[in-house]
Every structure is written in C-alpha cells, then in structure tokens.
Amino acid sequence: DGRMKETNQRILIGLGVACIYLFIGAIVFVRLEYPLEKIEREAYLDYQNQWRQRLLALEIDESEIDKLFVNIRDAALNGIWMDRNLTSDPNWTFGQAFFFAGTLISTVGYGRVSPRTEHGKLFTIFYCVIGIPLTLALLSAIVARMREPSHKLRGLLNQKFGHLFTNNHIQFIHVGCVLAALLVFVFAIPAWIFSSIEDDWTYLDAFYYCFVSLTTIGLGDFEPGDNPDQNFRGLYKIMATVYLMCGLCCMMLFLGTLYDIPQFNLTSFFVKSDEEMR
Amino acid sequence: DGRMKETNQRILIGLGVACIYLFIGAIVFVRLEYPLEKIEREAYLDYQNQWRQRLLALEIDESEIDKLFVNIRDAALNGIWMDRNLTSDPNWTFGQAFFFAGTLISTVGYGRVSPRTEHGKLFTIFYCVIGIPLTLALLSAIVARMREPSHKLRGLLNQKFGHLFTNNHIQFIHVGCVLAALLVFVFAIPAWIFSSIEDDWTYLDAFYYCFVSLTTIGLGDFEPGDNPDQNFRGLYKIMATVYLMCGLCCMMLFLGTLYDIPQFNLTSFFVKSDEEMR
Ligand SMILES: [K+]
Ligand SMILES: [K+]
Incomplete structure (x- = not known):
C-alpha cells in the first residue's frame, strides 16, 4: 500500500513536470516561429491580393479566382504536382x-x-x-x-x-x-x-x-x-x-x-x- | 564461436525477410496507389493547362503563370495559408x-x-x-x-x-x-x-x-x-x-x-x- 502510494506520487510529479515541459515548449515555439509565420502570411496575402486584382481587372469571376488558389493548395497538400518543364516522376x-x-x-x-x-x-x-x-x-x-x-x-x-x-x-x-x-x-x-x-x-x-x-x-x-x-x-x-x-x-x-x-x-x-x- | 555464427545466421535470415517484406510492400503500394495518383495528376495537368490557356489569352506572361502555380504550391507545403473569407488562425x-x-x-x-x-x-x-x-x-x-x-x-x-x-x-x-x-x-x-x-x-x-x-x-x-x-x-x-x-x-x-x-x-x-x- 505504501509502495503504491509512493509510485502514484512519483507518477503525479512526472505528469506535472511533463505538463510544464509541454507548456514551456509551446511558449518557446510560438515565440520563435510566429514572427516568421506572420511575415510570410502577410506576404502571401499581398501576393494573393495582387493576383486577385489583376485577374478581376481582366473580368475573371471572383469565386473562380478563390477556387484556383484553393485547388492548387489542395493538390500540393495531397502530393499532386506536375511541372510542365520537367519530366517529373510520380x-x-x-x-x-x-x-x-x-x-x-x-x-x-x-x-x-x-x-x-x-x-x-x-x-x-x-x-x-x-x-x-x-x-x-x-x-x-x-x-x-x-x-x-x-x-x-x-x-x-x-x-x-x-x-x-x-x-x-x-x-x-x-x-x-x-x-x-x-x-x-x-x-x-x-x-x-x-x-x-x-x-x-x-x-x-x-x-x-x-x-x-x-x-x-x-x-x-x-x-x-x-x-x-x-x-x-x-x-x-x-x-x-x-x-x-x-x-x-x-x-x-x-x-x-x-x-x-x-x-x-x-x-x-x-x-x-x-x-x-x- | 558457434553461438556467434548461429546469431549471425539468424540475423542474416531476418535481414533477408525484412528486404523481401519491404520489396513486397513497395510493389503493393505502387499497385494500390499509382492508378489514383495517375488520374489525379492528369486531372491536375488538365486543370493547370486550362488556366494557362485562359491566362495566356488575356496576355499574361507565360513565366508569370508558371511562377503563380509554383508559389501557391510552395506556400501550401510550408503551411502558409490565408483564406480571405475566413478569419483563419495562424x-x-x-x-x-x-x-x-x-x-x-x-x-x-x-x-x-x-x-x-x-x-x-x-x-x-x-x-x-x-x-x-x-x-x-x-x-x-x-x-x-x-x-x-x-x-x-x-x-x-x-x-x-x-x-x-x-x-x-x-x-x-x-x-x-x-x-x-x-x-x-x-x-x-x-x-x-x-x-x-x-x-x-x-x-x-x-x-x-x-x-x-x-x-x-x-x-x-x-x-x-x-x-x-x-x-x-x-x-x-x-x-x-x-x-x-x-x-x-x-x-x-x-x-x-x-x-x-x-x-x-x-x-x-x-x-x-x-x-x-x-
Ligand atoms: K514518427
Ligand atoms: K512522423
């Protein structure tokens, strides 16, 4: 019984340490990674908007433009990629x-x-x-x-x-x-x-x-x-x-x-x- | 010495089995996955070509179109994504x-x-x-x-x-x-x-x-x-x-x-x- 109690206590301490460790890790990762991500997201939004304006000026439908961006992204995330200039392997x-x-x-x-x-x-x-x-x-x-x-x-x-x-x-x-x-x-x-x-x-x-x-x-x-x-x-x-x-x-x-x-x-x-x- | 030889032999058998297992796995995965990939790659190539023709007709430069597709893909693979309609979290x-x-x-x-x-x-x-x-x-x-x-x-x-x-x-x-x-x-x-x-x-x-x-x-x-x-x-x-x-x-x-x-x-x-x- 005393042995069980001791084991339980040590495991609880371990769980506490693990939670703190995850907590600290999460904070450090946000600190290190978020600034770059913010810059990249904003750059990407700008880029997307420039193309949007350009395509809208050429009288392409807005929903079609949105769909173009979504479709390319989905294909990329599913590993689908064809490069016109290269004989890319499957x-x-x-x-x-x-x-x-x-x-x-x-x-x-x-x-x-x-x-x-x-x-x-x-x-x-x-x-x-x-x-x-x-x-x-x-x-x-x-x-x-x-x-x-x-x-x-x-x-x-x-x-x-x-x-x-x-x-x-x-x-x-x-x-x-x-x-x-x-x-x-x-x-x-x-x-x-x-x-x-x-x-x-x-x-x-x-x-x-x-x-x-x-x-x-x-x-x-x-x-x-x-x-x-x-x-x-x-x-x-x-x-x-x-x-x-x-x-x-x-x-x-x-x-x-x-x-x-x-x-x-x-x-x-x-x-x-x-x-x-x- | 006899013990070592026996262990070595068993490990060699194990390595052979592992190689065959990988070989079989590779063949089965290609069989199961390649047909879908081929269809998807062709569909994506068609899709890309349609947009290419459309944008070329609107007098957008070819290299610019290629770059657009590459840039969206790179952003997607790096986890960068901004959706205009949603307040998407970073x-x-x-x-x-x-x-x-x-x-x-x-x-x-x-x-x-x-x-x-x-x-x-x-x-x-x-x-x-x-x-x-x-x-x-x-x-x-x-x-x-x-x-x-x-x-x-x-x-x-x-x-x-x-x-x-x-x-x-x-x-x-x-x-x-x-x-x-x-x-x-x-x-x-x-x-x-x-x-x-x-x-x-x-x-x-x-x-x-x-x-x-x-x-x-x-x-x-x-x-x-x-x-x-x-x-x-x-x-x-x-x-x-x-x-x-x-x-x-x-x-x-x-x-x-x-x-x-x-x-x-x-x-x-x-x-x-x-x-x-x-
Ligand atoms: K893993
Ligand atoms: K993994």
Whole structure:
C-alpha cells in the first residue's frame, strides 16, 4: 500500500513536470516561429491580393479566382504536382514506395507521400501490424550483436585505465566514446553528404533531418530525394532507407549503453521506489 | 564461436525477410496507389493547362503563370495559408504549439506544421534530447502502474477458469481481453468521436488516423483540428495531445502483456539461440 502510494506520487510529479515541459515548449515555439509565420502570411496575402486584382481587372469571376488558389493548395497538400518543364516522376514509383514502406515499419513516417485510396489505408494498417514488431525484433537482435564489439571496447578501457578510474568512471568514458562515434558517423558525416546532395538544404537542415529521422519523429519537412530533377531518385531513396535502418541500430546501441549507467536510467526514478519499499 | 555464427545466421535470415517484406510492400503500394495518383495528376495537368490557356489569352506572361502555380504550391507545403473569407488562425497559436511539442516528445511528429527558423530547428533538437527520454520514462512508469489491475484481471481469470485451461491458455485469454478493451476504448470509440468532429473524415480515415498515431508513425495526412473554421481549435488540440499520451500508454500495456507470452516474443527468435548455446 505504501509502495503504491509512493509510485502514484512519483507518477503525479512526472505528469506535472511533463505538463510544464509541454507548456514551456509551446511558449518557446510560438515565440520563435510566429514572427516568421506572420511575415510570410502577410506576404502571401499581398501576393494573393495582387493576383486577385489583376485577374478581376481582366473580368475573371471572383469565386473562380478563390477556387484556383484553393485547388492548387489542395493538390500540393495531397502530393499532386506536375511541372510542365520537367519530366517529373510520380510519387508512387518503386523507389519511393520502398522508402515509404521503410519509413512505415521503422515508425519514422514522414508522410509527404501517404496512401490516399481506401485499400491503401487498409493495407497500411495490415502492413504495420506485422512489419513494426518484425523490424523492432530484428533491430534489437542486431543491436545485441553490435554490443559485443562495444563490450570489447569497454574491456580494453578497463585494462588500460582500470588503475586510474573507478568502474563507474570507465562506464562514462565508454559512453562518451560511443556517443562521439555516433555523432561523427551517424550524424555529422551523413548530414554533410545530404547537404551536398540536396541543393536547398543547409548543413543545419541536414543535421536536423538526421536528428528528426533517427529519433523516429520524422516530421517530413525535409525528405531526401524530394526534388523532381534529381538523378537516380529511386536508388537514392533506397540508400536513404538503408541509412535510416543502420542509423536506428546505432541510436539503439547508444541508448542501451547509456541506460546501463544507473545515473542515466530515468525510468529507475519511478521504478526504484518499488524495489526500495519491498 | 558457434553461438556467434548461429546469431549471425539468424540475423542474416531476418535481414533477408525484412528486404523481401519491404520489396513486397513497395510493389503493393505502387499497385494500390499509382492508378489514383495517375488520374489525379492528369486531372491536375488538365486543370493547370486550362488556366494557362485562359491566362495566356488575356496576355499574361507565360513565366508569370508558371511562377503563380509554383508559389501557391510552395506556400501550401510550408503551411502558409490565408483564406480571405475566413478569419483563419495562424499555425503557431498556443494550442497548436502545445500539440506540436506533444507530438515531438512522443516521437509521433505529424509535421504538417514544423519549425522553419534556424532557432526553431535548434530548439527542436534540444527540446527532444531532454523531452523524449523523459516521456519514455514517464510512460513506462505509468504502464508499470497500469499492469497491476491487468495482473489482477489475470488472477481472476486463473481463479475462474484455472480448472478448465492451462496457464498458457489463460495468458492467451488475458491478452484477448486487453486487446478487446484496447480496440474498443482506444481505437473504435475515439475513431467514432474524431469522425463526427471532423467533417471530411470517414470512419476508416479516423480509425487509420488513430492507428497511424498510436504506432507513433504519425504520417500527418490526417491531423485533428486542421480545419480553420473549427471552434475551440486550441482546446481541441490539447485534448488530442491528452488522447495521444493515454493511447500510447494503453498500446505499451498491450504490447507488454503480449510479449509476456513466449510464443509472441519475436525477439527471442534471435536471442534464444544465445541462451541455448551457452
Ligand atoms: K514518427
Ligand atoms: K512522423
């Protein structure tokens, strides 16, 4: 009973912290993003009005003008786009569909392109019910396999610095090494590659893309191979799928190594009380 | 050494299965989605051409017409929209930003609205580095707490049907009960509520939205409160955030219950070989 009470209290504290965290996040995002949005909205309204005046002067009906703007927007949001000057690929080529399937089962889900037919939606549900557990199990197994060289590194660190530091300190150094390798090989170098392939991505954009993808958030504001005039788009999309899967393994390896250190295992803040009270 | 070989082989088999699964998924998605896309692309091209002819006849420059279409599309994809007839809210209101922060730390990440300033992107990275582990720890703790009533249910099932079924069968019945409760209270009823609030969502759309959200894929093709002429959008967005968090807890509870059954624990297919070989 006392144990239950303690757990409940800790969870309540956690919920309170989460609400405050969301509240602060909301305020900061509005502060950072709203000014640009306001400028862009006003610029767009001006632009729309100029065209409206111009078309009205040419005796085109007002409702038709409004409809034109709405229709182009709807098409854009549904991923429909035809460029007269370019031989633009459709969204649902094999490479794009492969990439889409990969983002589904890894739960990244960019969603720039998404199923629009009823059968497509039903198949998405069915595909994920099987695919997500499969992917999770496979990635976990690969991570378990990758931990062996990681453990060897730790053994090496222990051998070399065991007389200088405590076991806990060596764990910290080990996590630091894994983190450094992660930052260089999974974030910095791929971000550099993406920013050089994609014309309109800055380095920060590419880094932000890698981060948002490998945390499986997958906002989809940046998506590799989205530019219709890129060459080898299909192959590029498949390579991006491979990058995602390998990157996710590395992220899981790092988190596993991090959570091995008791001080970093946040869950134990809530669960520890159970053990202590027993 | 034999153990390593066995693990490696199983992982290779798993990778092969995953590749085939992606391959099949890609083919099915192209089959299901491409016909509709083709029709829509052609309809859009016709529409664009009609307007082009009409505007060319009115002696508007061709490059200007092309630019008009591109500009409206870019604005739509960047979430910029002003409707003359409606007092449309901006994207970055408090409610929307709260919802956005919630989708970030739960890794759902719809991405219809996403940060566009450099500071916004940097803050997103910082916010997630702290927020995602915090949310994960909190949700795990809540799920651990929720397992107590779930265990009580299993005890009850054992008491009532223990003389009829084996322990393993009772586990199956228990998972079935949890799954039924999940389907009704987390999917069917919320989907019904969403489809009645959102005018243009069918029931399938709403169910698909719930599924895609609570698996944390979050494609963002459907997002509650996206319609600018809805009332109480801010409050609705906050309620949707609460639904997401509660729904995720229920999903984690179900998966935890499912993975307790050895037959359903896919990871053990790969890891079991380690134990067996020792
Ligand atoms: K996601
Ligand atoms: K997403």
